[in-house]
Amino acid sequence: MSTPTESILNIGRTDDETALPAESFIVKYPTVARVVRVCFAYAFVALAVGGLFGVIQALHRTNVIRVIDSADYYTLLTAHGVFLAIVFTIFFLAGVFAWANTRSLERPPLNPRFTWLWVGTMSAGTLLSGGSILAGLVAEIDVSADVLFTFYAPLQAHPLFYIGLALFVVGTWLAGIDWFRQYLDWRADNPDERIPLQSFMVLTTMLMWYLSTLGVAIEVVVFLIPWSLGLMPAPTPLLTRTLFWFFGHPVVYFWLMPAYLMWYTVLPKLSGGRLFSDPLARVVFVLFLLLSTPVGIHHQYLDPGIAEGFKFIAMTNTMFLLLPSLLTAFTVVASVEHGARQNGGEGYFGWLTALPWRDPAFTGMMLAGLMFAAGGFSGMVNAGMNINYLVHNTIWVPGHFHLTVGTAVALTFMAAAYWLVPRVTGRALYSRPIGLFQVVLWFIGMTFMSAAMHRGGLAGIPRRTAEPEYSKFTFEAVVGTISSLRLQIAFGGVLLFVSLVIFLANIALTAANNEPATGLKTDLPPALSGPEQSPQVLDELKLWAIIAIVLVILAYSLPLWSIINGAGFYQDGITASPQVVQPVLEVLI
Amino acid sequence: MSRLSPAALLLIGAALVPIAIEFPVILTFVGIRNFSFGLSFALFGLVFLAILVWSEVADVIGSSAGS
Numbered sequence: 161m162s163t164p165t166e167s168i169l170n171i172g173r174t175d176d177e178t179a180l181p182a183e184s185f186i187v188k189y190p191t192v193a194r195v196v197r198v199c200f201a202y203a204f205v206a207l208a209v210g211g212l213f214g215v216i217q218a219l220h221r222t223n224v225i226r227v228i229d230s231a232d233y234y235t236l237l238t239a240h241g242v243f244l245a246i247v248f249t250i251f252f253l254a255g256v257f258a259w260a261n262t263r264s265l266e267r268p269p270l271n272p273r274f275t276w277l278w279v280g281t282m283s284a285g286t287l288l289s290g291g292s293i294l295a296g297l298v299a300e301i302d303v304s305a306d307v308l309f310t311f312y313a314p315l316q317a318h319p320l321f322y323i324g325l326a327l328f329v330v331g332t333w334l335a336g337i338d339w340f341r342q343y344l345d346w347r348a349d350n351p352d353e354r355i356p357l358q359s360f361m362v363l364t365t366m367l368m369w370y371l372s373t374l375g376v377a378i379e380v381v382v383f384l385i386p387w388s389l390g391l392m393p394a395p396t397p398l399l400t401r402t403l404f405w406f407f408g409h410p411v412v413y414f415w416l417m418p419a420y421l422m423w424y425t426v427l428p429k430l431s432g433g434r435l436f437s438d439p440l441a442r443v444v445f446v447l448f449l450l451l452s453t454p455v456g457i458h459h460q461y462l463d464p465g466i467a468e469g470f471k472f473i474a475m476t477n478t479m480f481l482l483l484p485s486l487l488t489a490f491t492v493v494a495s496v497e498h499g500a501r502q503n504g505g506e507g508y509f510g511w512l513t514a515l516p517w518r519d520p521a522f523t524g525m526m527l528a529g530l531m532f533a534a535g536g537f538s539g540m541v542n543a544g545m546n547i548n549y550l551v552h553n554t555i556w557v558p559g560h561f562h563l564t565v566g567t568a569v570a571l572t573f574m575a576a577a578y579w580l581v582p583r584v585t586g587r588a589l590y591s592r593p594i595g596l597f598q599v600v601l602w603f604i605g606m607t608f609m610s611a612a613m614h615r616g617g618l619a620g621i622p623r624r625t626a627e628p629e630y631s632k633f634t635f636e637a638v639v640g641t642i643s644s645l646r647l648q649i650a651f652g653g654v655l656l657f658v659s660l661v662i663f664l665a666n667i668a669l670t671a672a673n674n675e676p677a678t679g680l681k682t683d684l685p686p687a688l689s690g691p692e693q694s695p696q697v698l699d700e701l702k703l704w705a706i707i708a709i710v711l712v713i714l715a716y717s718l719p720l721w722s723i724i725n726g727a728g729f730y731q732d733g734i735t736a737s738p739q740v741v742q743p744v745l746e747v748l749i
Numbered sequence: 750m751s752r753l754s755p756a757a758l759l760l761i762g763a764a765l766v767p768i769a770i771e772f773p774v775i776l777t778f779v780g781i782r783n784f785s786f787g788l789s790f791a792l793f794g795l796v797f798l799a800i801l802v803w804s805e806v807a808d809v810i811g812s813s814a815g816s
Contacts, residue, residue, distance in 0.1 A: 518756045527763075596756055600763045607767045639773050640786050648770075648786070 184680035185263060186586045191272050192262045193584040198279055199255030200577065200584070202286065203248045204664060207570075209290075210243030211660040218609070218653025221626055222646040233626035234306040235296040241309025242293060245415070245565060246328070247286050252573045253418040254282070254335055257362045259580065260421060261339045264356035265346040269338050278338060282331030288324025292317065308624065310408065312379065312400035319388040322380050329373050329380075336366035354691040355699050357438055358425055358684075364445040365417040367705050368410060371712060372453045375406025383729075396727045398465040399720075405456035406716065413452040415565050417445065419572040423492045423525060425684050426579060430522040431515055433499025438687035439694030440491045446698060447484040450708050451477060454715030461548045465727055470719040471545055477715065478543040485536055492529060498688065520595030524575025527603040528568050531610075535563030538614060553624070556617020559610045567606045574663050575599055581670055582677035589677070590669035594662060601659040609652025612645040619645075753804040762797055769793035 180186065186193040213236040219225040220233055228236065258275075262268055269275045289305070295318075296304030305317035311325075339362055343355070355363070379400050386392035428435045435441065457474035460466055497511055505514030516522045538560040541547050551557065578595045582588060589595065619635040619642065621628050635642050697703065753761070772793070773784045 517760055518754070523760070593756075597759065600759050604763050604766045607770060611767070611770045639777055639782075644786050 180586050180676055181680060183683075184586070185259065185583050186680070189262050189268050191275070192258055192268050195275055195279060196255040196259050196580070196584045199251045199258065200581065202283065203252035203255065203573075204577075204667060206243040206247035206251065206286070206290075207660065208664055210240050210248060211657055213237075213240040214244070215653045215657035219650055221628055222650040223629075224647070224650040230626040232297060234308065235293065235304065237624065238296075238306055238308050239290070239293045242289060244570070245309055245411075246325075247290065249415040249565065249569060249573070250328075250332060251282065251286075252577075253415070254279075254332070255584075256418045256421065256573075256576065256580070257335070257339060257365070259584065260358040260425075261342055261362045264358035265342055267342065267346060270341050270345055274334070274341075275338055278331045278334035280331075281334060282328050285324045285326070285328030285331055288320050288327065290324070292320040292324065310404060311384070312404045313383070313387070313395050313397045316388055316394075317384075319385060322385045322388055326377070326380050326385070329377060332369065333373070336370060339363065339366060354694075354696075357435075357441060357687070357691065358421060360442060360699065361417065361421045361424070361445050363701060364449045364704070365414065365421075367701060367708070368417075368449045368452050369414050371705075371708055372407050372410030372414070375403045375456070376408075379403035379407075393730045395730055396723070398463060398727055399723050399729060401460060401463065402457070402466070402716075402720065402723060405459040406453065407456070408459060409456040410452035412561075412565065413448050415569045417448060419528070419569050419576075420444070420488060422572055422576045423488065423529060424495075426576070427492060427522065427525050428495040428499055429684050430519060430525075430579070431496045431499030432503045433495055433497075433501075434685040435687035436491050436494035436498060437689040438691045439689060439698065440487055441687075442691075442694055442698040444484040444487050444491070446704050447481075447487075449704050450711060451481050451484075453708065454711045455481065457715075457719060458543050458545075458548075461545055462552050465723055466719055467722065468545075470722075473715060475543060475545050477711075479540075482536070482540070485532075489529075489533065495688075496526070518592065518596060520592055520599050521575045521579035523596055524578065524599035524602075525572050527599060528571035528575065531563050531571070531603065531606060532568030534610075535560055535568060538563065551617045553622060554617035555613045555621045555623045555628070558623050559613025559617060562606060562610050562613065567602070567610075571599060571602050571606075574602070577663075577667060581667060583680055585671055586677055586680075587670055587673040588675040590666050590673050594666050598659050598662040598666065601655055601662070605652045605655030605659055607652070608648045609656065612648035612652065615639065616642070616645050616649070751804045753800075758801065758804065761800060765793045765797055 182188070216228060217233065217236055217240060220228060220230070258269075292303050292305045295301040296306055303318045303320065305321035307315040307317045307321070311317060311321075339359075343359055343363060346359075383392070383395040383400055383403075387394055424435060424441045455474050455478045457466060457471055458478045461471055496515065497505075500511035500514040503514040505511030515526075538556070541551060542557065542560055578589055578592075615637060616635075617623075619637045621635055621642070637645055769789045769792070770786070772789045773786055776782075776784045
């Protein structure tokens with residue numbers, strides 16, 4: 161007789177199950193499994209490069225070990241942000257969405273060539289943008305893109321950087337079209353069915369993405385590419401900043417929503433239970449679609465060219481975004497508790513011991529959720545107009561987003577990889593104990609680094625600088641000393657890097673593992689409160705998309721009009737005609 | 750036989766890290782401002798050691814009592 165822990169670890173397995181059963185994902189959808197593997201490969205390479213640059217920065221700015229010149233710090237900072245926050249996250253979510261949409265709709269994409277087209281487009285964009293950033297480290301090459309992840313005027317990158325980014329975003333748009341075509345094909349066969357939950361999550365996320373990327377598309381295509389090519393003058397910084405943050409905040413939810421997808425649909429299964437409420441999950445994703453975009457101005461509280469009233473509206477919208485996060489906390493914990501009680505867990509807190517803590521996929525996602533709660537609290541400080549002034553542009557802000565994207569998202573993705581990689585490779589995970597150690601080490605490393613960053617921010621230590629020390633000025637920590645905070649940041653950064661190396665080694669050894677995976681059934685248990693109990697209107701994607709567009713128009717039309725009216729498209733005294741045309745005009749007129 | 754598995758010890762150790770980091774902050778609310786992070790880590794290191802000993806020893810005592 162197996163122990164409760166053993167029976168938990170064997171969820172989904174049956175005695176007569178053989179390796180790679182016919183109903184396993186890799187056997188049913190080999191092409192999609194290959195697409196997912198390619199997406200994950202890109203994601204993990206980006207994770208390796210971005211992570212390496214991260215630890216170099218942590219050691220450099222804390223003055224523990226300096227292996228680069230401070231001038232190169234900003235190249236590494238840009239690469240760290242772009243490789244991790246764009247390439248790693250979005251390639252991984254593309255893999256997750258390709259898996260989830262195919263699994264839940266029970267059909268592959270309509271045209272494999274189209275699927276490879278978007279993979280290729282994203283790849284080309286990655287190579288162009290990534291290459292132009294890394295070229296900045298080579299003095300002999302006259303290409304650089306040291307504009308940081310938050311790319312807007314007046315910092316200018318090489319045109320290849322912007323063209324690569326544009327290609328990358330176009331690739332994601334094509335991916336969304338691929339998944340919508342898959343859905344429409346399913347809808348034709350199932351006119352009266354509710355949209356399967358995972359597919360619903362994919363589609364609402366992509367609708368949000370289409371809307372939010374309009375800002376960055378206009379910024380890059382209309383202003384930054386022509387400017388970097390020398391065709392047009394420098395655009396107004398405030399305008400490009402506003403267009404960037406139009407995209408810059410919802411991209412956070414683009415990273416987060418696939419993590420939510422895993423929390424809502426896979427975590428309950430791992431815990432041995434069922435999703436508590438399908439309707440609540442749908443409400444959460446609809447709320448993210450509606451509220452993610454009309455909030456970007458909360459990143460611009462200190463921008464002088466935007467009226468306080470617009471900032472107040474952005475703050476109010478941002479606070480509404482807490483609702484879907486709190487709903488998620490309730491639903492996910494309720495689902496996990498249900499699983500624990502199915503496993504024999506009892507009492508107010510005793511059920512926690514009946515959970516499969518030895519499973520790195522489960523533990524990683526739970527620790528990621530826990531850190532996300534802490535990140536939510538510091539995010540409320542960022543979002544508050546008055547207290548934001550205390551921490552704006554300090555190291556508090558990186559402390560915050562290393563909890564959200566750096567842990568809630570990244571740790572969930574790593575944990576999800578432990579569960580998904582065997583399903584798309586057919587190979588058994590190389591080591592579960594090492595996986596468990598790795599996710600816990602990430603949690604410990606991030607606790608050190610993020611807590612110290614938050615404290616450093618409260619002391620006024622700036623972000624985005626290789627040299628945070630100012631002459632004739634001493635930062636004062638509320639508790640402890642600044643040097644102890646710097647040591648904690650460096651120590652946490654090293655632990656995170658070690659964790660990252662262990663993760664990548666475990667995944668690489670899994671990919672090379674000759675032992676076939678078992679327990680590959682991808683059936684997810686039905687929700688306790690199923691879709692039949694949710695209002696039909698939740699599945700009206702067109703309606704929600706229209707409301708989302710209206711909210712964005714309400715939130716952004718007046719601020720953009722005000723910026724353009726006050727500062728213009730281009731800086732004072734500069735006409736908007738192309739610079740290559742201007743000499744011709746002067747000759748002619 | 751240990752009371753706690755290596756996985757449980759790992760998780761308990763991990764849970765003590767944020768507590769050790771926040772402990773000096775909590776103490777400031779009761780007026781203690783000079784409690785260093787190093788002392789806090791040493792203190793919670795001892796707590797972890799005590800849990801480890803309890804996990805290993807208490808079960809041995811229980812086993813011998815039962816035999």
